[in-house]
Structures are given as structure tokens and as C-alpha cells.
Amino acid sequence: MVETASQANTIEMTQPHLVERLEDAITALDEAPDFSKATKVRRLYDTAKRIIQSEGGCELLERYIERIERAGLFKNTDYAQPQILVPSLSVHALKSPDADTVLIEALSDLRLLAVASGAYRHEAISAEQAHHHLTHILAVNLQMLFSVPSEAERETQGKLAKISRNLLQYLAQRIGYEYIIEQLIDEIWRILQQRPIQVDQIKQMVTQIAICQQNPDIDLGQSGHGADRLISSLYGATQASREDPGVAVYLSRLETMDAPTLQYEATGFARAMHDTGLVSPYHAVLLRFVSDNSDHLLSEALGLSSTGRDCLLSFIDLVRALIDKAVHPESAQAIYGLSLLLERCILYQPAVAPSLWRQLSLTLSAEASQRLSLLFGDQPTPEARLLGGVLCVLGLPLGVGQGNNPTCQSARAISMWAYSDPDYLLQLVVSAARDNEVIMHFEGQSISSRDSVAGIAKELPMDLDPVSLILVPHLDRIYAEMGRRCADREGDPHRWVNPEFHGWWCGRGFAINVDVATGKLHQLQDFLRKFYASYHPFYNGNQPLIHPQPAGVAITDSAMRFIGWHAITILRVALDQENVMRVYFYNPNNDSGQNWGDDILVSTAGNSERSGEASLPFEQFASRLYIFHFDPLEPGMMGSVPPEELEAVSERIIKSWGANRV
Amino acid sequence: MSETKNRTKNPDKGYVAFLGWSLNAVEAAEKFDRRYVVVAPDWAEEYCETHNIPYIKWNFERLNDRSMEIAQTLKEKGVDVAIPLFEETVEWAGAINSVLLDNPKLFGQSLLLRDKALMKRRAQLGGIRVGIFEEAHDKEDVIRFLKRVNQTLLKLDGDPNDPIHLKAFDKAGCLGHRVIRTPDEVDMIPDEEFPVLMESHLDGWEFAVEAWVHDGKIQFLNISEYVTLGYSVFVPASPELEKYRPQIKAQIEKLIKTFDIDFGFIHPEYFVTSDGEMYFGEVAYRPPGFKVFELLEQAYGFNAYQGLILSFDPKTSQEEIDDFFPEEVVDAKGHAGCFGVYPRRRVVSKLEIPDETEGHAYFNYHELTAPLEETVTKRTAFGTHWGLVYFFGSDAETMRDLLKHQESLDFYV
Structure with a gap:
């Protein structure tokens, strides 16, 4: 306390004019009628900007923030409701090249700090909530907190970065580093x-x-x-790599190890990998070292079960070739993909192993090579990167993410094929990577990704895994073209596009609860009843879902406001360990754990989810669903769905994304 | 929440109508005890309705037969006086006030105040010093005037010409203001700018005055010091200029008498030459551009728009006025200045406030926005700046140097 008090003196003594400006700016904003508040905000921003850059500035603003908020700075912005703010969005705000965006985020965070410290009693958020929120903000901004400014940061933000850095440092100091790390x-x-x-x-x-x-x-x-x-x-997963000795030293240690020690190293890596999903570069060195010598050590290093080991031994030459080409210290994650691929036993599907042999000898087009090396560098070769990516996609079909791009349909399709039609996916990868062209058919007409110019994504997405990086631009264009061919049809184009795009198993029956022309809710009860009767085991004759089905959800934020339509895959519907019927689904967003408001928290673990699955209780899921496919010949038992249940779901819809669609 | 902050309206005081839309004026009225109504074009309607701002729709075109209609409407509403906020509404205010206040001379007076050539003649008749001026109807007239003026100054062929100034008859401030030095520059004037008023250049110190007048008396007189015309201004003026205050006040009193101004607000411009002689430039009957009102509020703490309402309202008492206005110069907390930014480069991509500007202790805030277009249109006349930067500080000399220095900085890069 003594220290902060002396800091306060510093700024008030060294730059009293700034404090005076701040007082004036707050008064001007406070006194302005609602309609002209916007014209007074400028003054406050410019003054706050200078204060926050000065020594002790954050502390000063923290003390003034209650008056600043009461004067109306946050009015008519999302920041007016601190309870709905999403900590992860602060990353973009604090890295913004726009000074006002950085400032309003900084001021809002200082407000939370004042609330958390108990100095400011806020009507919408408690001290504990504010504290929790701040630890989240610090956690997601940890990189900026600890790293030196990057070139990109300098280029886009210039001097503004100093504001963000000052702020984070101050928050970390006040909250305490131990909280952040824990979080x-x-x-x-x-x-x-x-x-x-x-x-x-x-x-x-x-x-x-x-x-x-x-x-x-x-x-x-x-x-x-x-x-x-x-x-x-x-x-440092193992005894011999504990002190992070560097790959060259580690390799020389391997060369002098006896068999039991090697075995010890192999199981050490395998355990770490299956524990975390992260693969150490040293693991790649070991795997390459043992690959040629011992089937047993290979199996140990991959951490295989008896199922996986059977598969390994059946296709040992292929696996060795895959390791030789794809597994390098720079691309060590491929080991995890390979291990899970073997566990899935998909090599026993007749077309998969030959497809992988083709992939091994594939020559990439110049475009594909260029994209891969641009993103991943030249070491290992683009071919090896892509192969490593293929292993990961086949091993972790639900691990495909769309990055920061509006291409959820493409990510969903890649995941779906990897999950249930792997050789088809491998065919597409070859077309895209070698020929730089993907051809699909829509109701008998062929569509080439070369002819269709515009996709949904305006720019080429870059923050993707190797397979998505190669495939998404093509898929995106084809998907958009299929949509264009339905432009003159009445109703939602997904009805025709989804089955043609994803595969024969996608139900030809189609239900949507929004009228495309008006945007209003449409036949809601019928829609929900049909969904229950098609998917809910109690009302569909206890039939588990056979193939993954594309579906559309209306995403809402934590305040239940509609954010947008989003493509997902329904994977299965089953009882969890507490006998709650849940829908397990795949969400192509990188992090599926989301808060959709109204206590709908999408769970990713702890409710019998498999890795990569998201889940919600059936009723909650139904309340965000707006499109699904079904088999019209398997109508289920529509009459037995309890009306109260449908009523409850409708209520949830109407108080959230359906609020102005009635 | 802020609704409760609004002053309750005093029914015993006047009811004013603003002619034209100005958010600052509306805000001032909202916080003041006078009833008010905004008379503005239809594009303001939605905004006024949303925010519960009293509003009458009126499109100010040329005065015509329907002009009586708005005067009548306002009269029926019980409005006491109309206040012009822009040059274009000055004659409307004259016409409307001649009805509301039953004083036909007000309309004639407003026409005088709207035409720069008429205004100068009237000033001359009143014994006020003006420079040489003439109307020009085409480029020929301009070249002739340029030659004549320089002949008068006994310049020889090859001597650099003294410049002349060209101004539109009826536009506010620097709009359409050009400085011409050579006949070549005359070719750059587009034909549609004619007719214009031409004036000889006066070497001297240019300044502006804002005077609030009530009952024929000056109630508050501010001197705005221009650092560079069209770029920068600060209030109150430096001690060097303020030392002319008694002479300036006498000039304004002369002006009020000559133009027969009983109430309201005037904004004249003058030159003072090195020998202390005052030359009248022009006078406007509306708030100045360049946000001098904003600067006054920063320097003195009173709201200049509320002062405007007081000086126009016939029901204002002298006591109220004395309470409202501070004492000139001595009551100012410091000097408030602003600088109008023009991009200096031909191609710009972003707004970047120079470190030395933002870091200066006098820097207050700015109203600049990011560039919408990358290519900067070449400036021919004194055009519209891209936004203002505000400064505040105690020393006039520092302020003047600071404002001058801004001209050499790039705000858009």
C-alpha cells in the first residue's frame, strides 16, 4: 500500500496538468446529455492514453475508474455489461492497431481491478467474478506479458503496444503471478x-x-x-533427456544405450505423449533410432495397446516408411497421429494402406509446396509436413480446427471424412496437393475448384494444420459454388448442398426451424418433435446414430444474444455416467468449450466425452439447433415425445436467439 | 440518468429557436434553463426524435414566399427569438425575427451582414477603416485589380507583387478564400466561384473578435488571436494583442452603432497594422467556425452557446448576464488553442499523432479521424481541415510557438 501511495504522488506531482485534464474530461462527459456523450469521449480517451503511458498511470486511472464509468464511458458498448465480457477477446483488443479499442479494453480491465479490490462496488459484477475474469485475461495474454515485442506487434501497433504491456504488467502485479500461472x-x-x-x-x-x-x-x-x-x-520426458540436452547430444546417448535403457526411454515418451497429447522433439529422435531395429521398441515408443500393436505388425513396412518420411524433431506431433491411427485400425480398410503408399511418393504442385513451406518452413520438406498432417488428421479426426477463419463447413467436412471415410479424404488430399484441383459433383454436374473463383473466406486461411491448409481453399470454393447453384431455389440451400458435399450417408430428410425469407421461427414444434424422434434413443427405437450427421446451430453468447450460424457434426447421442441423455458433437472451432448463455455450458470433458467431442444435455442442445438431416424412412415415434419437453426447449429458444424471430 | 441532470426550464424566460443543426448548441440548450426548439433540415429529424430533442423540420433554401410560413409557425409556438447558427441561416433569422420581434429593420440588417461587399460599404459609411476592395465578375476583373493595387503601391515591373485576397460574398470564414499573387494563379480559379470580393492585402496582425451584445451594449468581448490564418487560433489573446483591447472595444462599439445591432452575437475580423491602426475585415452574425466557442469554455469555463441564448433572448435581465459572463482575460484559467490539420503528403495511409505533439504538456485532445482515402486532394483555396487538435496552457508565447510548430509536422503518414 505504501508503495502504491507513493506512486500516486509521483504522477500527481510530476504531471498535475494530466490529472486536471482527466477531471475536466470526466466532468464534461458526465454533464453531457445522452445524445452528445459520444462527442466528449474523445477528450477522455486522449487524456487516459497519456496517463496510462506515464509511470503510475494505471494506478491513477484505477482510482478514477468508478467516476469514469458513472460518467458514461462504457455506455452503449458491450463493456457496459462486464458480466458478459469474454476474456479471450481481450487478446485481440489489446493487440488492435486502433487506439480507442486498446484504451476501452484497458479501462474496462482497470475497472474490473477496482471491483476486484473492493474499492468499487459494481451492480453487475462481484469482486470474485471480477478477480476471476482478470486472471483469465492475464492467462490468455501471457505471451504479451512475458515476451519481447515481436516485429508484427511493432508493425501493427507501434506505440500502442506499450499501453497494453503497461496494463498487463500492472494487472499481473496487482493480481499476483501465482494466480495467472495456475489459471x-x-x-x-x-x-x-x-x-x-x-x-x-x-x-x-x-x-x-x-x-x-x-x-x-x-x-x-x-x-x-x-x-x-x-x-x-x-x-524432458525421460531420464536421458531430462535436462533438455539438444537433439544431437540425445542421439549420441541413444547410440550407447543398452536394451533395457532404450525400453525405459521408449515407454517414458509414450506415457508423456498419451498423457498430454504433446510430443517431445526427442521422441522423434528415439522413434527414428529404434524404427529400423526393433518392432518391439517401436510399439513401446508409440505406446500401443494390443489392438494397435496388431495393426503395427500387420503393416510394419508401411509404418517404417511413414516414420522415415514424416517423423522429424520439427514434426514430432506426427508420432501421436500415427499412434492413434494404428489404434483406430483403419489400415484394415482395404483402400487405406495403398492410399498411404501413394501419399508417401506424392509429388506436390508448386502452389501446395509454397503454401506449406510458407507456414511451416522448409525443414522437413513440404511433402513430409503434409504426410505428418495426414497422419494427425486420420489419427485425431476430431482434432481438426478451423483456426481464425470463417470456413467451418470445410473443417467439418475434413473431420467427417477422416472419421468415417478416410480413403476418400486421402483421394481429395492427392487431388488438391498434386493437381491443385478438386472436383466434386452436384446433382450430376461436376464442379471444379479451379473454375469457382470466390469462396466464403475472403483471404487464404493460413493458421491451419497441413491437410486443412491444402484442402480448405478448394473445399471452400466448391461449397460456395454448390450454394450458388441453389440460389434460385426456395428455402435453405443446405438441404441440397449438405448431402452432395459430405457424402451419401447424410440424411436426405432436412429440417429447419427458421423461415429463410423472413428470418422468423417456423414450425418450431414440428421441428423439435422430428429431432427428438430421429435422434433421441428413447423416441427412435433405441437406434444409435450410425454415421456422423451435419447440423447447424445458432451460436449465442453468454448473454444469450445471437452471434451467428455455425456448422457442427452430430456424432452420437447417449446417456452419460449420470444417466443424462447427451448429444455428443464435433465443433470445428479450435476450443469447443463455450458458454452459450442460459446456463448452457458446452462440456468437453467429464461427461463421458471422447477426446475432441463436445457435449450438451439433449434438451439444451436442441435449444440451439436450427438445421438437421434425417432419414425420412425412419420417422421414429413422434407421438411419444412429451409435449412438456418440447415446450421447455421452445422457451429456451424464444428467450435467446429466437427472441426477435417470433 | 443524465435526464435528471437537465435543467428545468424557466417559463418566465425566453423561448428560442436555433436555425440549423449544431450538436454543441443543442447540448448547451439542453443543460440550460431556456426552452428551445431546433429548426433544421429533414436529415436531423430521426436523430431529434430518437433523443427527444424539440424539432421543427425546415429546409433552408433561398428565401422565398414560404419564408413567412416558418416565422408564423414559430410565432404560434410562442418562440421569442431565432438564433442563426450558420452563415446560411443569418438572413432567415433576420426575416423570422423581424416577424417575432415585430421589427422590420432586422431583415435588412441581416442582408447587410450576409454580403461582404455591402458590409464593407456600410462600414466605410460609418467611418470605419477598410482596405481597398472591389467585386469581380470574372478573371479579367481579378487581373485588373491585382495590377491596379500593385501600381498603387508603386511597385515596378519585376518587383514581387503584394497579394490580393479573394473571398466568396456569402460564405463563412475561410471557405472559398484564396490568396492571389500572380496573374497565372488567376487561371486556377474555377468559373463557378464568381462573383467574388477582392481585397488588398494588409500587412498586419489579423485577429477576430467575438462579442455578445444585449441591449445595444457589449456584454462580453473576446479577442481570438490567429497564429496562422486557417490553421490555428487561441483565446484569450496574448498580452501583446490584449494591450489593444481599449481600442478594439471602441472599434466594436462603432461597428454596433453603424450596423444598428441591438442584441445577439457578432464575430468581426480585423487587422492591426504595426502603427496600431485597425482595419475592418468583415463581420458575421453567427458563431465562429474553428471551435472558438469550445476554446472559450476551456479557458473560462462558461458555455458560449448559453451566452448566445442569453444575448438573443429579449427576456434576459442584465443581472443574469452579469452573473453569467466572467471578467475578460483575468478570469481565464489559461490559454486554449486549436490547430487545424491538413495532410502534408500527397498519399497518406494512417493517422499518427506526432510524439512531440502528444507528449507536450499543453496537448489536450484531438478530433482527427483515420484517413478515408489515400490520395489527398490538392488544396487550392483555404479548404476544410481534416480535424482539430486542442491545446491548453498558461503561457501565450509557448502556445503561439507550439501552434506554429504544428504546421511543420505530419499527422497523416
């Missing part, structure tokens, strides 16, 4: 449980924690122990 570790584990294919971001965060632990200036208190497993799985 961050939980967050990493939560995401890893979903077993995403892309783990670069997570690896970066783990690295940050490791650096943080080494830094004597940062007091982590008792926290950070949960990080040990994460850090060691990347940088």
Missing part, C-alpha cells in the same frame, strides 16, 4: 483434453511458463507445479 495451466489442460491437431500455441504457452519459472524476478509462490508434466513432456 493458465488449467486452461492448457482443458484444451489439451480436446486433443487438437494444432498445438503450436499451446507449446508456446508451456514454453512461457517454463521461462517464467526460471526467472528469479517473478514470484510464482506455490503455483506452477501442475506445469511440470506439461513442460517435461516437451523438454
